[in-house]
Amino acid sequence: MLTYILRRLGAGLLLLAVVTMVTFAIFYVVPRWAGRTTEQLATMYVGRAPTPEAIQATIDRLGLDQPIALQFYEFVRGILFGAEYQFGRDTVQCSAPCFGFSFQTYQEVFPEIVARLPVTVSLAIGAGIIWLVGGIAVGVVSAVWKGSIFDRVAMAVALAGVSLPIFFTGLLSLAFLVHSWGLFATPIYVPFTENPLGWAEGMVLPWLTLAFLHAAMYARQTRAGMLETLSEDYIRTARAKGLSERRVVLKHALRPTLTPIVTIFGLDLGLVLGGAVLTEQVFSLNGIGRYAVQAITQSDLPVILGVTLFGAFFIVVSNLIVDLLYPLIDPRVRVHG
Amino acid sequence: MTQPDSAGAPVVRVDDLRVRFPTLDGQVRAVEGLSFEVPVGGGLGIVGESGSGKSVTSLALMGLHRGTRADISGSIEVAGRDVNAASNKQLRAMRGNDIAMVFQDPMQSLHPLFTVGNQLVEALRVHRSDVSRADAHAKAVESLERVGIPEPAKRINSYPHEFSGGMRQRVVIAMGLMCDPKVLLADEPTTALDVTVQAQVLDLLDGLRRELGMALILVSHDLAVVAGSVDEVVVMRHGEAVEHGDVRRVLAEPQHSYTRALLDAVPRVEVSRAQRRAQDRADRADRAGEGGGTAPGTADETAADETAPGETPAGNGAHAAPAPPPAGATAFGQKPPADEEPAQEPGPGTGSATVSEPSAPPETQGEPLLRVRDAAQRFKVRGGLWGRSSDFWAVRDVSFDLHPGQTLGVVGESGSGKSTLSRMVMRLLEPTEGTVEFEGRDITHLPERALRPLRRDIQMVFQNPYSSLNPRVTVGDAIGTALKVQGERDRTTIRTRVRELLDRVGLQPDHYNRFPHAFSGGQRQRIAIARALILKPKLIICDEPVSALDVSTQDQVLRLLSELQDDFGLTYIFVAHDLAVVRQVSDRVAVMRKGEIVEMGDSDTVYENPRSEYTRQLLTAAPVLDPDEARRLRAERVAGSATA
Numbered sequence: 001m002l003t004y005i006l007r008r009l010g011a012g013l014l015l016l017a018v019v020t021m022v023t024f025a026i027f028y029v030v031p032r033w034a035g036r037t038t039e040q041l042a043t044m045y046v047g048r049a050p051t052p053e054a055i056q057a058t059i060d061r062l063g064l065d066q067p068i069a070l071q072f073y074e075f076v077r078g079i080l081f082g083a084e085y086q087f088g089r090d091t092v093q094c095s096a097p098c099f100g101f102s103f104q105t106y107q108e109v110f111p112e113i114v115a116r117l118p119v120t121v122s123l124a125i126g127a128g129i130i131w132l133v134g135g136i137a138v139g140v141v142s143a144v145w146k147g148s149i150f151d152r153v154a155m156a157v158a159l160a161g162v163s164l165p166i167f168f169t170g171l172l173s174l175a176f177l178v179h180s181w182g183l184f185a186t187p188i189y190v191p192f193t194e195n196p197l198g199w200a201e202g203m204v205l206p207w208l209t210l211a212f213l214h215a216a217m218y219a220r221q222t223r224a225g226m227l228e229t230l231s232e233d234y235i236r237t238a239r240a241k242g243l244s245e246r247r248v249v250l251k252h253a254l255r256p257t258l259t260p261i262v263t264i265f266g267l268d269l270g271l272v273l274g275g276a277v278l279t280e281q282v283f284s285l286n287g288i289g290r291y292a293v294q295a296i297t298q299s300d301l302p303v304i305l306g307v308t309l310f311g312a313f314f315i316v317v318s319n320l321i322v323d324l325l326y327p328l329i330d331p332r333v334r335v336h337g
Numbered sequence: 338m339t340q341p342d343s344a345g346a347p348v349v350r351v352d353d354l355r356v357r358f359p360t361l362d363g364q365v366r367a368v369e370g371l372s373f374e375v376p377v378g379g380g381l382g383i384v385g386e387s388g389s390g391k392s393v394t395s396l397a398l399m400g401l402h403r404g405t406r407a408d409i410s411g412s413i414e415v416a417g418r419d420v421n422a423a424s425n426k427q428l429r430a431m432r433g434n435d436i437a438m439v440f441q442d443p444m445q446s447l448h449p450l451f452t453v454g455n456q457l458v459e460a461l462r463v464h465r466s467d468v469s470r471a472d473a474h475a476k477a478v479e480s481l482e483r484v485g486i487p488e489p490a491k492r493i494n495s496y497p498h499e500f501s502g503g504m505r506q507r508v509v510i511a512m513g514l515m516c517d518p519k520v521l522l523a524d525e526p527t528t529a530l531d532v533t534v535q536a537q538v539l540d541l542l543d544g545l546r547r548e549l550g551m552a553l554i555l556v557s558h559d560l561a562v563v564a565g566s567v568d569e570v571v572v573m574r575h576g577e578a579v580e581h582g583d584v585r586r587v588l589a590e591p592q593h594s595y596t597r598a599l600l601d602a603v604p605r606v607e608v609s610r611a612q613r614r615a616q617d618r619a620d621r622a623d624r625a626g627e628g629g630g631t632a633p634g635t636a637d638e639t640a641a642d643e644t645a646p647g648e649t650p651a652g653n654g655a656h657a658a659p660a661p662p663p664a665g666a667t668a669f670g671q672k673p674p675a676d677e678e679p680a681q682e683p684g685p686g687t688g689s690a691t692v693s694e695p696s697a698p699p700e701t702q703g704e705p706l707l708r709v710r711d712a713a714q715r716f717k718v719r720g721g722l723w724g725r726s727s728d729f730w731a732v733r734d735v736s737f738d739l740h741p742g743q744t745l746g747v748v749g750e751s752g753s754g755k756s757t758l759s760r761m762v763m764r765l766l767e768p769t770e771g772t773v774e775f776e777g778r779d780i781t782h783l784p785e786r787a788l789r790p791l792r793r794d795i796q797m798v799f800q801n802p803y804s805s806l807n808p809r810v811t812v813g814d815a816i817g818t819a820l821k822v823q824g825e826r827d828r829t830t831i832r833t834r835v836r837e838l839l840d841r842v843g844l845q846p847d848h849y850n851r852f853p854h855a856f857s858g859g860q861r862q863r864i865a866i867a868r869a870l871i872l873k874p875k876l877i878i879c880d881e882p883v884s885a886l887d888v889s890t891q892d893q894v895l896r897l898l899s900e901l902q903d904d905f906g907l908t909y910i911f912v913a914h915d916l917a918v919v920r921q922v923s924d925r926v927a928v929m930r931k932g933e934i935v936e937m938g939d940s941d942t943v944y945e946n947p948r949s950e951y952t953r954q955l956l957t958a959a960p961v962l963d964p965d966e967a968r969r970l971r972a973e974r975v976a977g978s979a980t981a
Contacts, residue, residue: 237438240433252448
């Protein structure tokens, strides 16, 4: 078991290293292949006033005139051990996971991300629970009463959920549920520690909107998996034992169905933790996703790099957690030794 | 019909049972007017081919048709309770408590995510909620011990995948025993198991019946499986009981022609190759004399034969509706010669045929077609620390010669390496050690490119006719593709050749453009044989070619193979786990175990004077048709395992 964990950890670290390399290459190497000179690159990344001095300062600061390998080394070293940056005469310390300073605000990137993290985490966890529970419940009921009115309506709604993008459902719900009918409070982030009730009240609409999209997928998956499991021989064995239908469904049929669902849940949650871009944008929640959108519109390279790596980190970690949980869920993949 | 019951009311009483399934083509009558009784502690066998309604019957006994669209009439009484009229709650109280069921495939019938202990305890506590968890656990250990699971106290925490197939079937039986039911209903409990394991499971069921006074209903497609374990037998066909009576009477003096045909089709381990061949040739001569037909089942004959509902691809799945019985078509009627000829029985009566046809002595001198020397195959098994792999030898030190026109039978249980060996000869695998020579040429390490011309000469027929044919390719294309691959360009030539061959294997040439799903298992296996024959190979490797088929279909396919061998001078390697089948087709037999050949020799010698202990074990495990012989062998096995 220990070797299994170590192996998964190793694979996760390797994956992060590869993501780092690719991200770096996209922003530092690919533009050069496209024929950009060092000066042009620096002009893009200089921020507000592209004076020759500012450009030169940027080149020096980012080491753009250095060989690529050296730049990459500095980049990785910054992430692992922190770095020092020169702003004119001043030397500024950028501590451990250092992604650099924003070109726009001159703020250190990592603390900025961390500051926005609670918003994104609140959104992801809340929505995740709703879509997981809701999706599975709807899927199970649909499978058991296959062909019923409930099944048909639920699957039609699920189809809508999968097809409608957040910026449609989100804006629609804002317009009607909040502004016209006043059923929900205007979405706003209130820290949980300050006011738990306000936190929930402010987040409930974003949760539901984000959950709707995913729950639809989960309901369909659960229904399909459940129908397949219900036709297995061991379900017939369970019935032949004299178990009640309720127990057959909730104990014997549900567990095997959940196995693949847990896997995709891990991935989806990791994805949303890395920034629910559309949801945050639509509801003006200042989370990581929104930070990324701002950075992209402003070509704020260090921020983009930071957010990308941060998102990748979440996906790798949630994948790792799923991998480690898997033997608990399915004894057949349990590794001995 | 039923024996007078001294112990009062019978524990199971079925009266005029009818089960119908509505389908798009009208109602399918799966069971029609079936009646039987099982006394307390009695043993009943229900025998029939797939689609005969035997599984539908067993599900009806458990009330497991509830919730499907099955239309059930007649009465079923289990332990005094009317199954059809009972409420769902009453039914649940009956299932597992009064009547427990053992299913066909032990690999699928246990829940993979719960420990066996969990599943056993659940079976008890659902009916006896007052039993504490600890007591239920103790009872589960006891139950596992009773069915012969070693170290039950430890194994109770294992998951099903940690048991072998035979052990899993024991666990399923143990689960059935948890509530001390009055009836144990076993639906094809050994079909998925090896011979020796099959014998163990049957012995176990028989022992339980005797010790616990439980009634046993044993459902099987094989008369030989039920012969030694039941008192009475019901033979079913198209949902009807064609014969019902004492097992000795039915087997010794079958009244109905269908029972006779079934009995004749059962391959018998005591029938030698020579007798079988003589029989087949005599039958063939008869047929040629009668109709001037080409061969074994001429096209329409066989087609009619095999479209009998017994062989519809529907199988005997729980809710699969069998096809309606076609008017007039009978599964056995086309084989009158077999009914009349006593030659199937060994004995002086067959002397003339046997002697006059001296079993076509295959040439054993001269150059062998195939020479295998010290062949071994190693597989790397992943696992261990950091994915380091360990070695597993699937086949070790195998040597044999195979002369043209001969058949080498390879017998062994699952995992014995027999399929690996055939793949090595086929050069689908590259032997790790040793040599394989084909027509004097060393092909052990030939690269794929150099092998390609050889592929023409060595062909293969696989076990499962349902998955070995591509469902999206017409039969004609499936057979003809090999010609195209080998360079034949002219489409008409290919077409003509394929049609000839379809005719030759007993199918209609007009079936050229049909897709595999339109054919029954036996017909599909004929298609597979035609596909192997199209390139006029010298060697055909048959890997369990009949083990997925019903007995009567199996018989027809074996006849076809034997005739083709006569006509084309084919050489076969015939791989199977069924000893009787192997004996009847093979000149020489190799018995494999754990990758090695434990015994090899002339087939009659191996069967009559087995030298190795393992061969003897296999032979005593093989099911036999004579109930008394079966019981004698069982006593022998029990004694053997007691001393061991």
